[in-house]
Amino acid sequence: MGLLLFLMLSGAAFAADTMPPDAEQQLARDIYKEMIEVKSGFTTGTTTPIAQSVAARFKAAGFAASDIFVGGPAPNKANVVVRYRGTGARKPILLLAHIDVVEAKREDWTVDPFVFLEKGGYFYGRGTADDKAQAAVWVATLLRFKREGYRPDRDLILALTADEEGGGPLNGVDWLLQKHRDLIESEYALNEGARGMLVNGKRVEHHIGLAEKQFLNLRLEVRNKGGHSARPVADNAIYHLAGALHRLSTFGFDFQLTDITREYFRQSAKSESGAVAADLTRVAEGDAAAMKRVAAQSPPLNAMMRTTCVATQLEGGHATNALPQLAAANINCRLLPDDNVDRVIAELKKVIADDQIAISITTYEGASPASPLRADIMKAFNRITDTMWPGVITVPTMAVGGSDGRYLRLAGIPTYGVQGFFQDRDDVRAHGRDERMLVRSFYEGQTFLYEFVKALSH
Numbered sequence: 198m199g200l201l202l203f204l205m206l207s208g209a210a211f212a213a214d215t216m217p218p219d220a221e222q223q224l225a226r227d228i229y230k231e232m233i234e235v236k237s238g239f240t241t242g243t244t245t246p247i248a249q250s251v252a253a254r255f256k257a258a259g260f261a262a263s264d265i266f267v268g269g270p271a272p273n274k275a276n277v278v279v280r281y282r283g284t285g286a287r288k289p290i291l292l293l294a295h296i297d298v299v300e301a302k303r304e305d306w307t308v309d310p311f312v313f314l315e316k317g318g319y320f321y322g323r324g325t326a327d328d329k330a331q332a333a334v335w336v337a338t339l340l341r342f343k344r345e346g347y348r349p350d351r352d353l354i355l356a357l358t359a360d361e362e363g364g365g366p367l368n369g370v371d372w373l374l375q376k377h378r379d380l381i382e383s384e385y386a387l388n389e390g391a392r393g394m395l396v397n398g399k400r401v402e403h404h405i406g407l408a409e410k411q412f413l414n415l416r417l418e419v420r421n422k423g424g425h426s427a428r429p430v431a432d433n434a435i436y437h438l439a440g441a442l443h444r445l446s447t448f449g450f451d452f453q454l455t456d457i458t459r460e461y462f463r464q465s466a467k468s469e470s471g472a473v474a475a476d477l478t479r480v481a482e483g484d485a486a487a488m489k490r491v492a493a494q495s496p497p498l499n500a501m502m503r504t505t506c507v508a509t510q511l512e513g514g515h516a517t518n519a520l521p522q523l524a525a526a527n528i529n530c531r532l533l534p535d536d537n538v539d540r541v542i543a544e545l546k547k548v549i550a551d552d553q554i555a556i557s558i559t560t561y562e563g564a565s566p567a568s569p570l571r572a573d574i575m576k577a578f579n580r581i582t583d584t585m586w587p588g589v590i591t592v593p594t595m596a597v598g599g600s601d602g603r604y605l606r607l608a609g610i611p612t613y614g615v616q617g618f619f620q621d622r623d624d625v626r627a628h629g630r631d632e633r634m635l636v637r638s639f640y641e642g643q644t645f646l647y648e649f650v651k652a653l654s655h
């Protein structure tokens with residue numbers, strides 16, 4: 198069905214939240230509900246029931262058993278991979294979503310985080326935004342393609358994976374790359390990491406994620422011979438560390454724009470007005486004074502323009518009546534995609550300016566090269582956005598946080614953050630309490646992703 202015809206037939210359902218969902222929407226909603234109600238918190242939960250249920254749905258829909266894979270590094274960390282066969286004219290596209298969630302405690306929420314609830318135009322539950330909406334929509338989309346007899350010119354590979362939030366040794370994407378790369382080998386992947394932006398309920402921007410920052414933890418450590426605190430000396434481990442952290446607190450790395458962030462500022466200027474719009478445009482043009490003003494006003498935009506390092510944890514001392522023999526801090530850094538660790542450490546050493554402080558790397562997840570601005574992807578993204586939401590500005594972005602995209606990008610599979618779900622810019626609840634998704638946004642995202650995958654596969 199063409200996009201316009203589809204919009205005519207089902208578009209009415211978007212007009213009012215009270216309209217009952219159509220059959221395709223109902224199926225996506227059912228899958229979504231089932232996924233939300235599985236406690237898949239990455240430390241205490243399991244993704245396995247979700248993986249098994251998804252596998253069963255595809256089996257029932259007539260997919261060959263050999264095209265369905267369920268497996269993972271631990272019994273409670275299953276991933277599911279399903280191959281939708283195309284003609285094979287082009288290399289496959291990977292449709293990725295993670296099915297683990299950040300932990301959620303009933304007492305922290307006003308509703309039960311693991312009971313799917315539709316209320317006041319929203320779906321509530323842990324994972325409604327991050328990332329089970331996309332997981333459910335991918336499943337519903339492939340099942341719909343199958344029912345419609347759609348024959349893409351390439352295989353479409355669905356991978357729903359564990360432990361994105363944990364980021365640890367059981368990460369599903371990392372595990373699949375290591376153990377079963379053939380199952381997910383693809384030309385590029387579509388993943389979370391970007392969305393539509395609502396301001397005061399109005400759709401303003403639609404983002405596509407092309408890059409993300411690199412994740413690095415550093416340990417600053419001072420050792421000292423210590424002694425009795427009744428006979429203090431100036432050479433004190435805690436004072437050394439405190440001085441270093443103070444110098445770090447007033448330091449900022451140089452601003453550095455990339456092709457992607459320059460385009461981000463250029464485009465997002467269009468959805469602002471007055472002095473803000475003017476400053477965003479100046480940032481895109483490389484105006485350092487404007488960068489400084491924008492950085493001072495907006496932590497996320499600051500993070501988009503530079504590598505950042507910030508103190509996140511402290512330890513030190515062993516008794517209230519002893520001079521400290523140890524003082525240490527964790528510094529969490531987020532590097533721009535083309536920055537490098539050695540350069541960052543060398544610059545920090547200069548800022549800290551204290552040779553008693555040893556700096557060591559405790560976590561480095563590796564470089565995450567930006568994905569190319571492909572003409573075919575951008576064209577489809579812009580065209581479907583324009584058709585569904587006339588006037589909405591399309592914006593390429595770099596995520597300042599991380600996603601599973603880093604494993605794929607590092608493995609040579611470019612990854613694009615595309616969701617089509619519009620969410621309030623000023624009310625982001627992913628990882629927080631009372632996580633929710635607009636009902637309207639969920640069904641719109643379903644339409645968008647269906648059309649988008651289709652546009653890229655025929």
Ligand SMILES: [Zn+2]
Binds near residue numbers: 295327328361389
């Ligand atoms: Zn996520």
